[in-house]
Amino acid sequence: MSRAGLTREVISKLSKDFEQNGYAVIESFLSTDEVTKLRDESSRLIREANKEKHLDAKHVFGNENNARSDYFVTSGDKIRSFFEKQAVDLSGQKLLVPEDQSLAKIGHALHCLNPTFKTVTTSPKVQDVFKAIGFGAPTVAQSMVIFKNPFVGGEYTPHQDASFLCVEPLEKALAGIWLALDDATEENGCLEFIPGSQHWPLARRFVRVKDESDPEKLLQWTAPPKEFEASQFVKVPVKRGAMVLIDGLVVHRSGANKSEKARWIYTFHAYDKSKARYMPDNWLQMIDNETFTTLYNC
Ligand code: FE2
Numbered sequence: 001m002s003r004a005g006l007t008r009e010v011i012s013k014l015s016k017d018f019e020q021n022g023y024a025v026i027e028s029f030l031s032t033d034e035v036t037k038l039r040d041e042s043s044r045l046i047r048e049a050n051k052e053k054h055l056d057a058k059h060v061f062g063n064e065n066n067a068r069s070d071y072f073v074t075s076g077d078k079i080r081s082f083f084e085k086q087a088v089d090l091s092g093q094k095l096l097v098p099e100d101q102s103l104a105k106i107g108h109a110l111h112c113l114n115p116t117f118k119t120v121t122t123s124p125k126v127q128d129v130f131k132a133i134g135f136g137a138p139t140v141a142q143s144m145v146i147f148k149n150p151f152v153g154g155e156y157t158p159h160q161d162a163s164f165l166c167v168e169p170l171e172k173a174l175a176g177i178w179l180a181l182d183d184a185t186e187e188n189g190c191l192e193f194i195p196g197s198q199h200w201p202l203a204r205r206f207v208r209v210k211d212e213s214d215p216e217k218l219l220q221w222t223a224p225p226k227e228f229e230a231s232q233f234v235k236v237p238v239k240r241g242a243m244v245l246i247d248g249l250v251v252h253r254s255g256a257n258k259s260e261k262a263r264w265i266y267t268f269h270a271y272d273k274s275k276a277r278y279m280p281d282n283w284l285q286m287i288d289n290e291t292f293t294t295l296y297n298c
Pocket of ligand 1: 159160161252
């Protein structure tokens with residue numbers, strides 16, 4: 001695959017699969033060199049996070065104190081690291097795993113503030129993907145490295161990405177790109193989708209409430225989670241370097257990593273600014289930096 005972009009055959013299959021299922025895969029989307037650069041930069045960011053030794057509840061992903069903390073709430077336009085729940089002993093202020101397996105994720109403005117991640121996010125082949133699905137002005141609102149490290153990497157329960165990044169109108173206006181930095185398998189927590197669920201309505205949203213005086217209530221869900229049958233999901237294992245394109249409405253999840261093999265990924269989400277507006281009550285807002293990045297305008 002050339003640096004200049006994707007072939008016509010790849011683009012045609014991508015748009016057909018995406019239209020039908022709400023997700024689509026391109027294997028070998030990233031070169032070995034690109035994967036190595038993204039992995040090396042992730043490792044450097046892990047070392048930085050551990051140097052700061054913020055083994056505090058608000059720096060632990062998924063912890064109640066984290067979701068309500070200023071550290072999380074203001075992370076939309078910054079690069080911040082979040083420790084894995086199972087990887088830290090907060091009372092003893094120590095790691096329970098090796099340093100390079102300690103983080104759950106880094107987010108949410110790598111695409112703009114980190115040159116290594118910016119290069120991949122804005123690359124011609126990424127632009128080709130958005131052109132293939134008809135985006136007139138794909139605008140990246142957030143980016144994350146998600147680590148599912150051996151035995152400690154937690155599950156991501158069924159969700160629609162639009163719950164976190166709602167735009168109006170929503171149909172065909174929000175999509176995620178998910179890049180495998182390791183082989184993603186059924187054992188280490190590959191993606192799982194309900195094909196066709198991109199046609200379902202948005203079930204609930206994660207929003208900032210208007211009254212910001214009570215930090216405990218600043219971020220809220222608008223409805224309880226929906227239940228799904230395990231049999232509704234199709235598992236999508238992919239090789240290191242693969243790209244998975246994800247419709248903002250398709251229901252997906254990924255299991256915990258029960259294996260000894262890590263499953264690192266880089267993911268970012270873009271909305272089509274040419275036809276949709278970013279909702280002012282989404283949890284993720286720019287606070288200090290102008291990090292929303294429009295890849296092209298046509
Ligand atoms: Fe997701």
